[in-house]
Amino acid sequence: MHDDADAIARAAAFRAGDGAALATAYRDWGPLVYTLALRSLGHVQDAEDVTQRVFIAAWRGRETFDPERANLSAWLVGITRRQIADAHTARARTAALPMPSEGEGEPVAPTVELGDRLLMADEIARLSPQAQRVLRLAFYDDLTHQQIGERLGMPLGTVKSLIRRSLERMRQRLEVHDGAP
Numbered sequence: 204m205h206d207d208a209d210a211i212a213r214a215a216a217f218r219a220g221d222g223a224a225l226a227t228a229y230r231d232w233g234p235l236v237y238t239l240a241l242r243s244l245g246h247v248q249d250a251e252d253v254t255q256r257v258f259i260a261a262w263r264g265r266e267t268f269d270p271e272r273a274n275l276s277a278w279l280v281g282i283t284r285r286q287i288a289d290a291h292t293a294r295a296r297t298a299a300l301p302m303p304s305e306g307e308g309e310p311v312a313p314t315v316e317l318g319d320r321l322l323m324a325d326e327i328a329r330l331s332p333q334a335q336r337v338l339r340l341a342f343y344d345d346l347t348h349q350q351i352g353e354r355l356g357m358p359l360g361t362v363k364s365l366i367r368r369s370l371e372r373m374r375q376r377l378e379v380h381d382g383a384p
Contacts (some may be wrong), residue, residue, distance in 0.1 A: 214270040229258055234278050236283045243287045248368070249331040253286045293332030297339075327372045334369040337362055359370065 216224035236257050249304035261268075268278050274341050329333055340351045354363045 209237055210274060211270060212274045214268070217275060218265050218268050218270070220265065225258070225262055228261070228275060228279070231277050233258070234295060235276070238281060239280070239283050239289075240287055244290055246329075246331065248334065248372075249290055251329050252333050253283070253290055256286050257282050260332055293336070297332055297335045322377075323373075326376060327369075328368050329376075330372065334365050337365045341366060 211214075213224055213227055217228055219339075233254060237254045240253035241247065241259075244250055244253065257279060261279055264282075270276070287329050330338065336355065337351055337357075338357055340346045341348075342353065346354065348359055348362045348366070351357070352359045355362070
């Protein structure tokens with residue numbers, strides 16, 4: 204009975220906008236959300252992004268949470284399922300986007316070989332859907348970090364972090380290790 208009363212009190216505090224209740228919900232249910240996302244999406248970065256989006260969506264939509272209809276964990280799992288589905292949809296949509304080629308929109312530098320373009324397209328496709336959108340806007344649409352943030356409704360720091368982490372991942376995968384220091 205004590206656990207039920209605690210859960211009800213935490214859910215009410217969460218719905219009321221208590222930041223400590225959000226931290227508690229993240230501590231209690233974040234690992235479950237992350238595990239569900241990782242199992243479905245198969246990539247750590249994608250799972251981390253979904254986990255972040257779930258708790259942001261939950262916090263922003265907390266007034267729609269009805270503790271009489273479901274407990275907080277079930278509500279969070281429902282949001283998780285929608286975020287995972289959105290990630291799969293974005294992944295499929297991004298994979299279907301053609302690479303810009305000469306004569307279509309942005310000119311392609313003549314020094315870029317087709318093999319290099321395909322390699323880069325493959326590396327970008329290995330990133331999370333959100334990171335793919337950001338990198339494509341940065342490199343193919345030549346938008347600034349600020350413009351990307353405005354277009355996607357993201358904070359500037361998130362855009363910069365996504366670009367930095369994505370480029371670092373791509374660099375690590377593309378590095379040639381031939382024993383040279």
